Amino acid sequence: MAVPIRTAVAALCTGLAAALLTTAPARAEKQEHTWAVSASAQAPRARISLDDGTGTLSLSVTRAGRTVIEPSPIGIVTEQADLSQDLRFLHRKNRTIDERYRTKSGKRLDRRVRMNETRLSFATPTGARLDLVVRASADGVAYRYVLPAASGDVLGETSAFHLPPDASAWLGTYRADNEGQFVPYTAATAPTGEYSDQALFATDGGYTLLAESDLTGTYSGARLTHDQGTGAYRVKLADDRVRTDGPLATPWRAMVTGDLATVTRSTFTDDLAPASKAGDTSWIKPGTALWTWLAGGRPAGQSLAAQKAYVDYAAERGWPYEAVDAGWYFKADAWDTTDPDWQTNSWMPELVEYARAKGVGIIVWIHQRDLDTAGERARWLPTLERWGVQGVKIDFMDSEAQATLKWYDAILPETAAHHLLVNFHGSTIPKGIQRTWPHVMTLEGVAGEEKRTNTAAHLTTLPFTRNVVGSMDFTPGAFQRVGLRPNSDAAEAGLAVAYESGLQMFAGTPESYDARPLARDYFDQVPAAWDDTRLLAGRPGQEAVLARRSGDRWFLGGVYAGAARRAEVPLTIGPGRWLVETIEDGTGGLVQRRQVLRGGDRIAVDVVANGGFAGIACAWRPGLTSCYR
Structure with a gap:
C-alpha cells in the first residue's frame, strides 16, 4: 500500500503545482x-x-x-x-x-x-x-x-x-x-x-x-x-x-x-499646489479696503482731492486700505505714461504719503497692457514700491492661454520682490496660486458686484463654486446700487463674511454707509483673514450661511434666494453659551438683535425676499453686552 500512496501524493502535488502555475498569472494580471x-x-x-x-x-x-x-x-x-x-x-x-x-x-x-x-x-x-x-x-x-x-x-x-x-x-x-x-x-x-x-x-x-x-x-x-x-x-x-x-x-x-x-x-x-516661493512674507497683510470705483468712477480716479477724501473716510473707519481704480494715470492732471517725466508729474506719491500719515495703505489699478513686457514692469514696479504703494490691482488679462499664463509666471515673483500685494481682475481663478504666491490677496474671476444681471440664486451658489477654490473679489457693500443688485441690505452686509477675500473691497459710497450705520459699524469689525470656516446651512441656489472665526469671535454671513421666510440656522460653532448679534432687514431699514444661545441651538432670523443677515458671535459671560470692539 505504501508505494501507491506515495505515487498518489506525488501526482496530487504535481497537479496542484500545474494548476497554480496556470492560474496565478491570470490573478496577478487582473490585479495589476x-x-x-x-x-x-x-x-x-x-x-x-x-x-x-x-x-x-x-x-x-x-x-x-x-x-x-x-x-x-x-x-x-x-x-x-x-x-x-x-x-x-x-x-x-x-x-x-x-x-x-x-x-x-x-x-x-x-x-x-x-x-x-x-x-x-x-x-x-x-x-x-x-x-x-x-x-x-x-x-x-x-x-x-x-x-x-x-x-x-x-x-x-x-x-x-x-x-x-x-x-x-x-x-x-x-x-x-x-x-x-x-x-x-x-x-x-x-x-x-x-x-x-x-x-x-x-x-x-x-x-x-x-x-x-x-x-x-x-x-x-x-x-x-x-x-x-x-x-x-x-x-x-x-x-x-x-x-x-x-x-x-x-x-x-x-x-x-x-x-x-x-x-x-x-x-x-x-x-x-507647490509650497510658497515668496521667501519673506512678513510684509503681506490682508485687510479690508474702501474701493472707489463704484463709489466715484473714473472722475474720482482722476482727482487727488477726491482720493484724499476717501482716504479720510477709510482712516476714520479703521479700514487699512484704499483702492484707487482706473483713471489715475490716464491724463490725470495733464500727465500720462507717454510723458517722459510721468514719474515726477504724478500726484500718486502725495496721496501715498497723505494716506501713510493716516495709517492707510494705497492700492492702485493698472491695466495689464502696461505691464505685459519686462521693460514695462521694470519701469512700473520699482516706481510703485519707491512711492510706497502697497499693492496693485491688475486688470484685463482675459485669457487662460499659455502665453498669458507665462505672463503670470513672470509678474508673480516680480511683484513679490517689490513687496506689492496683488489683486487680479479680468483673470483666471486661483487654482492654488495663493499657496505658491501668498502675496496674491484675491482674484476676480466672478460675476461680482459690478454686474447688473446677477440673481439672488447666483449669489447663494458662489460659496459652493467659485469661492471654494480661493479668495474672490466680489466687492460687496455697494448699498447705493439699489435696484442694480438683487439682494436686500442685510444680505449685502452678510456678503462680507459669506464671501472670502484676502482684500475685502467694500464697494459703497461713504454716504451709503453713513445712511446705514449698523452695516458700516459691522464692516469696521470684519477682518480679512480667518482661523476657521464652517458652513452652518446651505443649498446652492437657495441659501448659504457661513461662519468664519477670527480669534475668539465668529462672524456670520447669510444670503437667501426666493420668498421671505423664517430661517432657523444651527449655531454649530462650539459648545457653551454665545452672545449672538445679528443685523437683519426691518420695516424701516436695518435692525440689530442680540440673544444668548447655546452651541447647537438655532438662530431664528426673519429673512425678507432675497434677503439675508450678518452677525457676530462671541463667548457669553455675565455682564457682556456686545461682541463689538
Whole structure:
C-alpha cells in the first residue's frame, strides 16, 4: 500500500503545482490592471482601470460605496504619441504626503495635508511613456499626467468627467474672464456648450466640485465641453497646441468631494499646489479696503482731492486700505505714461504719503497692457514700491492661454520682490496660486458686484463654486446700487463674511454707509483673514450661511434666494453659551438683535425676499453686552 500512496501524493502535488502555475498569472494580471487609491475607509476612493483590449485608461470615484464620478476616460495626446490608447502597464509606486503649511489668507490660515499618492507608469508599443499620478485625501481626488522630455507639444487631452445623467448640476457658461453666472441644471439637461471647470454636481455620493490646481505657463487653462443629453464633461484646453520644453507635469484635474459642508470648507486645490516661493512674507497683510470705483468712477480716479477724501473716510473707519481704480494715470492732471517725466508729474506719491500719515495703505489699478513686457514692469514696479504703494490691482488679462499664463509666471515673483500685494481682475481663478504666491490677496474671476444681471440664486451658489477654490473679489457693500443688485441690505452686509477675500473691497459710497450705520459699524469689525470656516446651512441656489472665526469671535454671513421666510440656522460653532448679534432687514431699514444661545441651538432670523443677515458671535459671560470692539 505504501508505494501507491506515495505515487498518489506525488501526482496530487504535481497537479496542484500545474494548476497554480496556470492560474496565478491570470490573478496577478487582473490585479495589476485595476488600482484603488484612498486616504481612508471613509474617504473618497479613486479606481483606475486599464482595458486589456484597447489599452485605454479610466478613472471613477466613489464615496461610502456610492457614485461620485462614473468611469471616465483618461489620456493625453502629444505630437509624438497618442497616450490615450494602446497603453501597457509598467509599474506602480506609492507614497504618503503629510505636511503642514500656513497661509496669509483663505478659509483658515493653518493647514494640514494628508494624502495618499499612487504613480502608475505606462508605455505604448513604440516606447512612448506616460505616468499617471493620482492623489486622494479626505476631501478630494486629483490626477495629473507626467511626461518625459522629448514627448513633444501637447495637442489635447481625452480627459473627461462622466456624471450620472440625473445628477444636479450648477454650471457657469465659460468666459475668458470667468465671470459667467452659475445656473442649475441636471448633468444631462445642461445645454450643449462650454462651461467653467469649476462645476458643481450632486450625486448619491455627495457633492463634487470639479477644479484645477497648479496651473502655470508650462501648460494651458482648461474648460469643460458638454453635449446635451449626456452626463459627459470633456476637458478642452485654451490652446490647440501647448508648447513643451523638457519634462512636463500637467495641472491637477481635481474633484473636491464630500457633503456640502466638506466641499465648502475644503482647501484641496491649495493643498495640491507647490509650497510658497515668496521667501519673506512678513510684509503681506490682508485687510479690508474702501474701493472707489463704484463709489466715484473714473472722475474720482482722476482727482487727488477726491482720493484724499476717501482716504479720510477709510482712516476714520479703521479700514487699512484704499483702492484707487482706473483713471489715475490716464491724463490725470495733464500727465500720462507717454510723458517722459510721468514719474515726477504724478500726484500718486502725495496721496501715498497723505494716506501713510493716516495709517492707510494705497492700492492702485493698472491695466495689464502696461505691464505685459519686462521693460514695462521694470519701469512700473520699482516706481510703485519707491512711492510706497502697497499693492496693485491688475486688470484685463482675459485669457487662460499659455502665453498669458507665462505672463503670470513672470509678474508673480516680480511683484513679490517689490513687496506689492496683488489683486487680479479680468483673470483666471486661483487654482492654488495663493499657496505658491501668498502675496496674491484675491482674484476676480466672478460675476461680482459690478454686474447688473446677477440673481439672488447666483449669489447663494458662489460659496459652493467659485469661492471654494480661493479668495474672490466680489466687492460687496455697494448699498447705493439699489435696484442694480438683487439682494436686500442685510444680505449685502452678510456678503462680507459669506464671501472670502484676502482684500475685502467694500464697494459703497461713504454716504451709503453713513445712511446705514449698523452695516458700516459691522464692516469696521470684519477682518480679512480667518482661523476657521464652517458652513452652518446651505443649498446652492437657495441659501448659504457661513461662519468664519477670527480669534475668539465668529462672524456670520447669510444670503437667501426666493420668498421671505423664517430661517432657523444651527449655531454649530462650539459648545457653551454665545452672545449672538445679528443685523437683519426691518420695516424701516436695518435692525440689530442680540440673544444668548447655546452651541447647537438655532438662530431664528426673519429673512425678507432675497434677503439675508450678518452677525457676530462671541463667548457669553455675565455682564457682556456686545461682541463689538
